[in-house]
Amino acid sequence: MSTAPRVSSAIAGEPPHFGSVLAHQPAIARSFFALYGRLWGSDVLSARIKEVARMRNARVTECGFCRNVRFDKALGQGLGEEVVDDITDGYETSAKLTDAEKAALKFTDALIHDPELLDCDAKAALQRHLTPAQIAELGLGVTLFLALAKALITMGLEPESMDRTVLPTPAVPEAAE
Amino acid sequence: MTPTGDGAVCAALAADPVLASYYADFRGKTEAALDPALVALVRQAVAAVHGMGSAPDESGLDDGTRLCLAYARRMPFEHTAITDAEAAAVAAHLGEAGFVAFTVLAALADAECRAEIVDLPGLATTE
Numbered sequence: 001m002s003t004a005p006r007v008s009s010a011i012a013g014e015p016p017h018f019g020s021v022l023a024h025q026p027a028i029a030r031s032f033f034a035l036y037g038r039l040w041g042s043d044v045l046s047a048r049i050k051e052v053a054r055m056r057n058a059r060v061t062e063c064g065f066c067r068n069v070r071f072d073k074a075l076g077q078g079l080g081e082e083v084v085d086d087i088t089d090g091y092e093t094s095a096k097l098t099d100a101e102k103a104a105l106k107f108t109d110a111l112i113h114d115p116e117l118l119d120c121d122a123k124a125a126l127q128r129h130l131t132p133a134q135i136a137e138l139g140l141g142v143t144l145f146l147a148l149a150k151a152l153i154t155m156g157l158e159p160e161s162m163d164r165t166v167l168p169t170p171a172v173p174e175a176a177e
Numbered sequence: 178m179t180p181t182g183d184g185a186v187c188a189a190l191a192a193d194p195v196l197a198s199y200y201a202d203f204r205g206k207t208e209a210a211l212d213p214a215l216v217a218l219v220r221q222a223v224a225a226v227h228g229m230g231s232a233p234d235e236s237g238l239d240d241g242t243r244l245c246l247a248y249a250r251r252m253p254f255e256h257t258a259i260t261d262a263e264a265a266a267v268a269a270h271l272g273e274a275g276f277v278a279f280t281v282l283a284a285l286a287d288a289e290c291r292a293e294i295v296d297l298p299g300l301a302t303t304e
Contacts (some may be wrong), residue, residue: 002260002261002264004261004262006268007268007276007277008274010274021277022277022281024274024276024277025210025274027207027210028203028207028210031199031202031203031206031207034199034203035200035202038196039196042196049276061256062257101267107295109243110289111291111292111295112291115291115294115295118196126300127300128235132300132301132302133192133193135189135300135301136190136192136297136301137193137196139185139300139301140186140190140196142288142292143186143285143288143291143292144288146287147288148284150252150288151280151281152304153256154256154264154284155264155277155280164200
């Protein structure tokens with residue numbers, strides 16, 4: 001996996017990062033950030049469950065950037081590091097993750113890794129703990145987390161090293177509202 | 178199983194037309210940045226890796242397009258193994274802006290296939 005950027009920044013004075021690289025395609029960038037802000041701004045599914053799924057995706061896809069970023073909204077909903085530490089193999093036995101979060105994690109693993117994991121019991125658990133609207137939002141989130149992580153990695157935008165960084169939760173840019 | 182026209186994610190978001198429209202816009206903007214023929218080929222090549230339909234017939238394609246398809250096929254299961262040289266070759270063919278759009282498309286196509294395989298629309302439907 002390369003940590004040397006494979007694409008230059010399209011924003012003068014800024015190093016290559018996802019936003020500055022995506023700026024080579026302004027229409028895609030505007031649309032993505034509007035969508036991402038809308039997803040995180042929705043409270044149909046809590047930011048905490050979305051973040052649990054995002055953290056799992058970061059670990060499975062080996063996205064170092066995603067793995068070290070935390071969104072403040074989920075932190076405010078109690079997703080501290082002691083909980084994040086349990087989002088690893090064996091999460092099913094965690095005492096810190098809720099049953100709804102474990103069901104969301106099983107769905108996440110099925111989508112990003114092995115669809116066979118979503119057996120009858122896992123489907124039943126998912127549909128018991130989440131409404132159809134919440135499952136739709138989770139599905140959108142995991143789709144975007146996966147695609148974003150793979151885009152970051154294949155464009156060489158992985159950091160060589162990175163401290164844990166708390167960022168403001170994405171919001172819809174004002175121009176897109 | 179073959180990929181649905183607008184994708185499993187759009188179908189799953191049917192009950193939330195606003196969020197669905199944001200997603201459709203992102204999908205549409207990504208596709209609009211590339212040659213429609215290449216978009217279709219990339220989606221078909223990625224889907225074939227997932228066992229969703231047949232691989233594209235590459236017999237009449239130019240070398241650059243074949244290069245892109247070979248790269249796209251790596252996205253589902255080998256994304257961390259793609260080399261700088263492979264990426265540079267695709268970027269040289271498509272240009273830097275084209276490479277960015279192509280990367281987003283290939284990654285999104287992979288994720289959408291996975292959403293379809295787990296039947297996201299079925300899971301998100303009220304019975």
